[in-house]
Amino acid sequence: MIASKDRIAGTMEFPPATPQPNIYPLSWQQKTAKLEEVWDSAQREYWDPKKLPWDTFRPSAYTWEQREAMAYWWTLLSVFDASAPPVFASAFIKTYEAHEEDAVRRCFFSVTRDEQNHEQLCGLAITKLLEHPDPLTYQPKTDIGRKASKNAQWLYYNGGRYWNGYKAAVPKYSLAVLFSSFLMGEIAAATIFHQMAAKCKEPVFQAGFRNVGRDEGRHMAICMALMERDYPKMNLSDKPPITKQIRAGFLFLSGVLYEPPEDFWDIPADFISNQREIEACARGAGFHIPEYETKRENWRNAMLNLKGVLDKYGIPFPAIPEVGISGQEVTDVDMKDIIPVF
Numbered sequence: 305m306i307a308s309k310d311r312i313a314g315t316m317e318f319p320p321a322t323p324q325p326n327i328y329p330l331s332w333q334q335k336t337a338k339l340e341e342v343w344d345s346a347q348r349e350y351w352d353p354k355k356l357p358w359d360t361f362r363p364s365a366y367t368w369e370q371r372e373a374m375a376y377w378w379t380l381l382s383v384f385d386a387s388a389p390p391v392f393a394s395a396f397i398k399t400y401e402a403h404e405e406d407a408v409r410r411c412f413f414s415v416t417r418d419e420q421n422h423e424q425l426c427g428l429a430i431t432k433l434l435e436h437p438d439p440l441t442y443q444p445k446t447d448i449g450r451k452a453s454k455n456a457q458w459l460y461y462n463g464g465r466y467w468n469g470y471k472a473a474v475p476k477y478s479l480a481v482l483f484s485s486f487l488m489g490e491i492a493a494a495t496i497f498h499q500m501a502a503k504c505k506e507p508v509f510q511a512g513f514r515n516v517g518r519d520e521g522r523h524m525a526i527c528m529a530l531m532e533r534d535y536p537k538m539n540l541s542d543k544p545p546i547t548k549q550i551r552a553g554f555l556f557l558s559g560v561l562y563e564p565p566e567d568f569w570d571i572p573a574d575f576i577s578n579q580r581e582i583e584a585c586a587r588g589a590g591f592h593i594p595e596y597e598t599k600r601e602n603w604r605n606a607m608l609n610l611k612g613v614l615d616k617y618g619i620p621f622p623a624i625p626e627v628g629i630s631g632q633e634v635t636d637v638d639m640k641d642i643i644p645v646f
């Protein structure tokens with residue numbers, strides 16, 4: 305019970321103003337029509353990972369090497385997709401704290417929900433392929449499996465460092481800065497999933513990738529709509545952190561879209577050669593992971609896409625020599641203030 309000295313209702317007719325920002329807006333402003341459209345399609349396109357055609361999937365049709373190799377790729381993806389639900393849940397809370405318009409709150413809710421689906425899909429694929437629900441405690445059956453298991457431990461270790469950085473970064477930056485980091489991950493994700501869907505042989509994975517790719521396209525549209533709304537009136541002081549976050553995002557997301565750069569990812573010397581061998585084995589099983597050159601080309605195109613968006617608002621793009629893009633030199637990127645998400 306409230307102590308009687310704290311009770312005020314008997315002393316005034318209306319309560320004093322609630323200190324702002326208060327977590328709940330109690331208002332349903334409608335401003336950005338595009339976001340309303342995206343929300344409607346998120347409702348229409350909602351899917352259930354359990355209801356994919358798993359009954360057509362026979363893991364025993366593959367060798368153990370192939371199963372372990374494919375599970376490795378899903379594990380690599382999980383390092384990004386299994387952190388996405390809490391990451392977007394934090395952004396979702398931030399939209400309430402910032403009293404964002406109603407459709408923005410709903411859109412971030414849908415992204416959180418979608419990412420939870422993507423995580424479920426990773427879990428289902430890994431569990432069926434390995435007959436074990438956890439790639440970290442799985443006992444490998446082949447040499448490929450042992451390499452995959454070692455790489456998985458290092459991926460997990462590196463991904464774990466990201467979360468603390470993210471938690472510290474979210475309150476520090478405005479939503480405008482966050483959107484450009486998110487957009488980067490969404491452009492990258494949409495690219496890879498559409499490709500995997502187009503070329504992967506296994507029907508259930510094809511269906512999964514198609515759905516995930518469609519979700520990522522919507523996430524991209526959300527970020528774009530918000531940037532179009534906010535960037536023309538953006539604070540000049542928000543521009544330098546965006547440039548830096550794009551460079552950080554490139555380094556972080558290269559882990560899944562390209563190859564993890566060793567100056568940023570703390571990985572053993574044999575990591576990349578092991579990963580190449582594992583990926584080749586998965587490709588042999590009809591699991592289409594783009595080849596090195598295609599990955600580089602994809603990543604370059606995704607970056608150029610993003611550059612096109614940022615150029616419009618006069619935000620300097622960082623130099624990305626790894627894929628042949630010149631721009632502003634950014635050198636002091638650290639795991640400890642990384643925002644990008646997948």
Ligand SMILES: [Fe+2]
Nearest residue numbers: 385419422646
């Ligand atoms: Fe995702």
Ligand SMILES: [Fe+2]
Nearest residue numbers: 490520523646
């Ligand atoms: Fe996404």
